[in-house]
Amino acid sequence: xxxxxxxxxxxxxxxxxxxxxxxxxxxxxxxxxxxxxxxxxxxxxxxxxxxxxxxxxxxxxxxxxxxxxxxxxxxxxxxxxxxxxxxxxxxxxxxxxxxxxxxxxxxxxxxxxxxxxxxxxxxxxxxxxxxxxxxxxxxxxxxxxxxxxxxxxxxxxxxxxxxxxxxxxxxxxxxxxxxxxxxxxxxxxxxxxxxxxxxxxxxxxxxxxxxxxxxxxxxxxxxxxxxxxxxxxxxxxxxxxxxxxxxxxxxxxxxxxxxxxxxxxxxxxxxxxxxxxxxxxxxxxxxxxxxxxxxxxxxxxxxxxxxxxxxxxxxxxxxxxxxxxxxxxxxxxxxxxxxxxxxxxxxxxxxxxxxxxxxxxxxxxxxxxxxxxxxxxxxxxxxxxxxxxxxxxxxxxxxxxxxxxxxxxxxxxxxxxxxxxxxxxxxxxxxxxxxxxxxxxxxxxxxxxxxxxxxxxxxxxxxxxxxxxxxxxxxxxxxxxxxxxxxxxxxxxxxxxxxxxxxxxxxxxxxxxxxxxxxxxxxxxxxxxxxxxxxxxxxxxxxxxxxxxxxxxxxxxxxxxxxxxxxxxxxxxxxxxxxxxxxxxxxxxxxxxxxxxxxxxxxxxxxxxxxxxxx
Numbered sequence: 001x002x003x004x005x006x007x008x009x010x011x012x013x014x015x016x017x018x019x020x021x022x023x024x025x026x027x028x029x030x031x032x033x034x035x036x037x038x039x040x041x042x043x044x045x046x047x048x049x050x051x052x053x054x055x056x057x058x059x060x061x062x063x064x065x066x067x068x069x070x071x072x073x074x075x076x077x078x079x080x081x082x083x084x085x086x087x088x089x090x091x092x093x094x095x096x097x098x099x100x101x102x103x104x105x106x107x108x109x110x111x112x113x114x115x116x117x118x119x120x121x122x123x124x125x126x127x128x129x130x131x132x133x134x135x136x137x138x139x140x141x142x143x144x145x146x147x148x149x150x151x152x153x154x155x156x157x158x159x160x161x162x163x164x165x166x167x168x169x170x171x172x173x174x175x176x177x178x179x180x181x182x183x184x185x186x187x188x189x190x191x192x193x194x195x196x197x198x199x200x201x202x203x204x205x206x207x208x209x210x211x212x213x214x215x216x217x218x219x220x221x222x223x224x225x226x227x228x229x230x231x232x233x234x235x236x237x238x239x240x241x242x243x244x245x246x247x248x249x250x251x252x253x254x255x256x257x258x259x260x261x262x263x264x265x266x267x268x269x270x271x272x273x274x275x276x277x278x279x280x281x282x283x284x285x286x287x288x289x290x291x292x293x294x295x296x297x298x299x300x301x302x303x304x305x306x307x308x309x310x311x312x313x314x315x316x317x318x319x320x321x322x323x324x325x326x327x328x329x330x331x332x333x334x335x336x337x338x339x340x341x342x343x344x345x346x347x348x349x350x351x352x353x354x355x356x357x358x359x360x361x362x363x364x365x366x367x368x369x370x371x372x373x374x375x376x377x378x379x380x381x382x383x384x385x386x387x388x389x390x391x392x393x394x395x396x397x398x399x400x401x402x403x404x405x406x407x408x409x410x411x412x413x414x415x416x417x418x419x420x421x422x423x424x425x426x427x428x429x430x431x432x433x434x435x436x437x438x439x440x441x442x443x444x445x446x447x448x449x450x451x452x453x454x455x456x457x458x459x460x461x462x463x464x465x466x467x468x469x470x471x472x473x474x475x476x477x478x479x480x481x482x483x484x485x486x487x488x489x490x491x492x493x494x495x496x497x498x499x500x501x502x503x504x505x506x507x508x509x510x511x512x513x514x515x516x517x518x519x520x521x522x523x524x525x526x527x528x529x530x531x532x533x534x535x536x537x538x539x540x541x542x543x544x545x546x547x548x549x550x551x552x553x554x555x556x557x558x559x560x561x562x563x564x565x566x567x568x569x570x571x572x573x574x575x576x577x578x579x580x581x582x583x584x585x586x587x588x589x590x591x592x593x594x595x596x597x598x599x600x601x602x603x604x605x606x607x608x609x610x611x612x613x614x615x
Contacts, residue, residue: 010083010093012043012103012110015162016144020083031078034059038075039083040147042094042103043110044158049100058154076101112162115141119169126594128180135173139192142166167196171206175297178210178485186210194223198230201239202300205246209295213485241333242295242303249295249489279494279527283516286325288332292493292519293325294486298477302330305475306450307337309407311435312474315454318589320516320549321479323454324413330452331411339407339450342371346414357423358388365395368410374399389430401445408449415455428471435473481513481602490522497525503532510536512592512603520545540609550609553590557610564614567591570599571611 013019018036020027030036037059042050056068063071076096083093095102115138122134146159174189190207197203204227211220224239224247231237239247286293298315305313313330315323331341344367353363365378376399382391400408418424431451438446451474482490487508491498498504511517524530524545530538538544557564566581570591576582576599585591586599590606593599601607 010108014112014146015142027082035075035078039079046103046108046110047105049102051100111141126598132176135169138169167193179483183214187214199234201243202304205243205300240303241336242300246295294490298479301477302326303333306330306334309450310475311438313452314474314476317479319456322515323479327411327413327454334409339409341409342368343411346417354421357426361388361392397445401448411452413454415453482515482518484508487518494522494526510604539605568614
């Protein structure tokens with residue numbers, strides 16, 4: 001798709017090959033390859049001035065300064081002849097002075113910029129139809145890999161980034177289509193993602209899920225077998241624990257044999273099969289071996305980040321959406337892959353540990369030494385004359401990372417408990433410094449450390465200096481509420497107490513897909529205590545099955561009169577009065593929506609409960 005542009009305007013195309021287009025005029029061949037590379041470098045960030053020294057170094061890295069400056073002047077002159085011929089009056093394309101060179105944003109557009117704009121618009125949009133349209137537009141712009149035939153380091157890095165963004169757009173489109181009820185469309189989008197990167201396991205797992213949702217279990221099983229073959233032939237590897245877990249969660253052999261769509265069951269099978277469901281306690285983290293754990297797209301993304309040994313992997317979401325359960329499965333997968341794993345649960349730390357950075361990092365060191373069975377005396381390596389950060393860094397670098405070259409994954413759970421503490425900024429600043437040091441020295445000891453951090457609510461609510469936190473760097477993942485398809489799958493595992501699609505849709509409206517509420521209610525339905533009508537009737541009573549969760553929600557809100565005042569107009573269908581209160585309430589999982597004007601309660605259960613008590 002080519003965007004509309006003003007007469008005389010150039011469009012530089014970088015996807016699938018380098019082309020410069022102006023009306024009927026198309027330039028694909030330049031005087032030298034370096035002339036084309038110069039145009040490509042400028043077009044990757046067309047409005048930003050590029051220093052002549054930087055351009056010369058990037059294009060002719062093996063030559064001395066005088067020669068590269070002369071080559072750059074010649075390449076610039078050739079490019080002007082191509083894009084600004086003397087017989088045209090269409091305007092200036094190249095802006096250059098003695099220091100910088102850039103393209104004229106008023107006369108030049110690029111397909112890469114249009115791709116980025118479409119993705120950004122899709123991410124901002126709350127309207128599902130608009131989001132799907134933006135994602136489709138972005139995908140249509142990606143006509144092939146960036147600048148095939150160019151192998152400069154700056155091209156390769158950008159090519160990989162944009163290929164990842166394209167694949168991410170396909171998976172985002174598939175998820176959006178499922179949420180919109182178009183399962184077959186989601187299957188096709190996921191197939192395109194698999195075709196783009198056949199060894200990408202999260203794409204294959206997504207396709208398997210959507211095939212089962214579409215009632216094509218045998219095809220999903222074939223996709224897993226294909227994945228096994230591709231990984232074996234291309235990488236000499238086998239599917240990761242995360243992919244095998246998806247296979248187990250979807251029960252593909254049964255789906256393939258039975259030919260049923262996951263989430264359906266024979267009429268009347270609900271409470272009878274519930275007796276064989278092996279119900280387990282529905283509160284807290286879901287046990288590793290539980291058949292009631294439903295893998296979501298975030299699971300595959302988290303496992304992929306740990307497999308890549310990303311420096312910082314952030315897992316965020318409101319309380320009781322499954323962050324701890326996801327963290328546990330990621331850490332177990334890392335263990336099975338041969339990494340050393342330690343876990344710090346901030347719920348187990350006392351106030352004495354959180355009182356200062358010195359006390360906290362001494363506690364961290366003791367936990368790490370204990371969990372890894374290190375033969376080291378902290379009293380001997382901990383010098384009171386040194387600062388806490390120096391002591392802990394030396395311990396981690398010398399006794400943990402350098403003493404054993406296997407990767408270390410450090411899981412930190414419930415990290416939001418640290419946010420209000422006075423030492424939080426300096427602690428997160430240290431984490432961030434490791435991330436930066438790893439970027440500067442990838443082969444150093446910090447390259448073997450991955451921090452997997454799970455926390456509730458948005459980081460900017462608690463940290464005053466975001467430049468000193470880990471929350472604006474690293475791989476950032478959000479654990480979302482269950483989709484309709486995921487609730488359908490969990491209902492099947494509970495023995496289908498929700499008997500048909502209408503009851504499932506009704507239940508989704510009540511709970512909003514909130515993972516804890518969904519599982520709590522299905523447990524009550526499956527063990528025969530309630531039917532869907534009775535559950536809905538007593539859901540917001542003080543003695544109802546959701547009362548503990550709803551009571552904590554109300555107690556938390558009641559501590560802040562300003563937030564309660566901001567919530568009351570939303571309960572009456574009006575906008576949230578201030579942006580600050582909206583973002584606080586949304587990050588806490590109370591509200592949904594993309595702006596204060598679009599604010600709404602997260603689910604029907606919250607709306608009814610709070611409307612009755614915040615009059």
